[in-house]
Amino acid sequence: MTLLDTLHRWTGGLIGLVLALLGLSGTILLYEHLWIGVPGSGDPLRGDLATVAATTERLMATPGAQGIIYADDRFGLHQLRFAEGAGAYASQSGDIVTRWTSQWERPELWIFDFHHHLFAGDSGEWVIGVAGLSGLFFVISGAILWWRTRRTFQLRLWPKRMSRPSIVMHHRDLGIVVAPLLLISIVTGTMMIFRPFALGVVVPFGPVAETAKALEPPKYSGGPLTETPDYTAMLTEAHRRFPAAEFRILSLPRKANDPISLRMKQPAEWLPNGRTTLWFDAATGAVLASRDALAMPGGAQAFNMAFPIHASKVGGWAWHILLTGSGLSLTLLGSLAVWSFWFRRPKATKRAAGKAALATSQ
Template identity: 65%
Template sequence: MKWLDLIHRWTGGLVGLVLGMMGLTGAILVHEDAWLGWTLPHAGDALNRDPAALAAVTTRLIGDGHGVQGIVYASDGFGLHQLRLSGGAGAYADQAGAIVTRWGSQWERPELWLFDLHHHLFTGDVGETVIGIAGLCAVLFVVTGTILWWRTRRTFAFRLWPKRMSRPAIVMQHRDLGIVMAPLLLLSAVTGTMMIFKPVAAIVMAPFSSPAQARAAMAPPKLSGGALAAHPDWAAMLATAHARFPDADFRTLTLPRKPGEPISFRMRRAAEWLPNGRTMLWFDAATGRLLAARDALALPRGAQVFNTAYPLHAAKVGGLAYRLVMTCSGLAMAMLGSFAVWSFWFRRPRLKPRRAV
């Protein structure tokens, strides 16, 4: 138990601040649609699901010379289209196609830099790897913390805040708050880590289907076509997609980055939890001909389990009640991580000097 305690404390002292940041930013991002709805005009507009209307606004947005690379379409919870422009720029547009606001970089929009901080620590793939390692440490903390708590279970006393800012009081609050929040912390850590590290995802998917089969089913198909037409027939493409999946909402449009790549649409079928869905269609950029389609509900069971990781992690299911639950999880992680660093580095017990014999 002594070695287990040392591992728990030292690892917490080293990565606690990263976990605290992840918890706090995650608790804020869970409510992103709500606070954007309060600050942006038309963000609360009802969703227009008419494919013809969507085709008209797509034509307007892409044809206005904004250099659009893709569109995240409005949803039930957020009534604005988000335009992805070159160079990290972007814009929000209402469902009639009028630009509501635009930005030149992510630093002009708090929801964008908060997302980048939470997922990448502002350092791209390197930061994502650090976040993944911290997530694995969080799983380790839950397991080792539960084992260590069991020895002192008779002294359990739930407190949201330490009785005093002394090391013993912080340790007691950390121990007892941690055991109460352990299931939610484990859910947050496992779902977050499996989106970063393939081996973790494979372990979670393995009981349901072969991880290799699931990865193959989710891999983008190898397709080729012509160069992007000057005026693509969006109405025909959207009508084809709607006829193929009549119960699905259009979620994203991605334009080809180089000649030969297809135009891709993501749709969300009614039974999908993932907010942007995994139902995909690919069209020839030159002719608008449908090249391939993938039904997310027909994917192997393991792939469907993987697709639940993000909505569970980001509270995109379950409504306000589950958002509040995951807010508590994020705030608990922020408190546990930051107090672990504080008590380890700044409230360590002083060793008494030995008396000379």
Template identity: 65%
Template sequence: MKWLDLLHRWTGGVIGLVLALLGLTGCLLVWKAAWIMVPGKSMPLIRDPASVAMAVQRLLPQPRGGASVVFADNGFALNQLRLPGGAGAYADQAGHVVDRWSSQWERPELWLFDFHHHLFTGDVGETMIGVAGLCGLFFVVTGAILWWRTRRTFKWRLLPKRLSRPAIVMHHRDLGIVVAPLLLLSTVTGAAMVFRPFAMIVVAPFGSPTKALAALRPGKVHGGALAANPPWQAMLTTATRHFPDAVPRILSLPRKPGDPITLRMRRADEWLPNGRTTLSFDAATGQLLSSTDAMAMPRAARVYNMLYPLHAGRVGGVAWKLLMTASGLALTLLGSLAVWSFWFRRPRRPRNAR
């Protein structure tokens, strides 16, 4: 038990600040649709293929490889244009631009998202985020084990009684056990989204991980070069005909010649905000090449698709958002105070007497 306590404290002292920042940025991102200030974000939604196609035509008068359009949705009724290099724009549902940027640093929601998911360092940062999530899981488990010894001294406090090391340790121990279920959910879902092998362990009770991986892996299809004026309306009409209950979420242009145009849709029963129902179209002709129905995936794959909405508070309405906010704030408080007490409030070693 002594070694477990030592490992818990030292690991927390090293990585606690990262977890605290992830908790704080996560809280802000849960409510980003509320604090993004752009005109038109509360307009009624337009779903018919002709109107959506006209908006895409205005946003992409000259289609560029690697560009994508995230369509308006409940709570944020603006289309978002994403361009290579971090540039982009918000546009109303008619395709008229209401705000434009040349770098993610011009929009706080974009660089907050990049920090929370990649620590501003791309794939390396994403791996670090996954490791931090696994460390958070370790803290929840070991913290519960260590708390059990002192359970009789439990006292509920939102904040420590004072900023002394003993008071912070007691507060850390007791607040941690209260929010442990929320932290367990946040850390498990966060790490699972980064590390597929860990995710397959999480979903294994619901079905075969091998079948889940096969279903989640995008199919390989090839088409012609990107046309100068793709038939957007025909593609959207085809998609609606195949999945009448689905709404378009992300239209992605090919990154290199031969890649298809992909359209992600969200069916009525999907939790994932951008859906996993995917259609691939020939970039030259607009002909449908393949389609994947997210609701026909194996159960383990469908459970995997639920991890992000659970983690990001994108399901369950305001009540779930509040729970995820509480989880993030608790992680911020526990992580920051753990680092403070470990590095700046450590007990002094007594001098050796003669």
């Protein structure tokens, strides 16, 4: 038990600040649709084929446009994407509302990048993944360590004093209360970073090999991108195949001979941008393949539920509030763990005296 306690404290002292910042940034992102503050962000969704097709043709004619994230029920503007992090918000009629040349001009974009990549791309994802696994260890080991002191339980939202004993007591008792929510947040977040971990979590829903194959990005090859893609024809065909689905993300090829992709969301899908996808030949606009997200293997469908659970895209305001508590608790627990470990450590003389007293008593 002493070894477990030591590992819990040292790991918390080293990685606690990362977890605290992830908890804070994640909580802020839960409410981004309320604070972005761009005119038209609250407009009602107009998702009919004619309106979306006309707007797509107009927006994709913008020089340098590489794709569109379509408006939805929460955010009433389309997001037009350009190279190097540039972009624009446009009304559902196709009028540009605001533009930016870098993600640093839009707080919702750089906060998202920090939460998902720590501003470091793939390397940052690895750090977040390690932090997630460490957080999982904290929750499990913390519950084990709390059991010894369960009779002294006192729930406080803030430590009684900013002394190390008070912080430790607060950390222990608040941690056991929010442990179930932290477990959900950490597991779903880590699933999106470490695919092997995700495959292990969704094992009850289907064979690992079947799930892994379904989650692999398909590779289709077509002709070079034409100068005038017929987006209306593509959207019309997509709507014919999935008439109840919403248009979510249109993306031009990133490399030569890659297809144009269109993601859609069917009503039964939890993922806000859906996984129902069509791939079109960039030269002719012909359909190369389509994927019905609701026909994917059980393990893949379970994996697709991780993000909406993690980001509170399902569950309404009740789940929103619970995840807010989870994020703020992680921020508090992580930051105070670092503070107490590095700045409120017992002095060496006191530790030595305590050890001597213990040896004498034995």
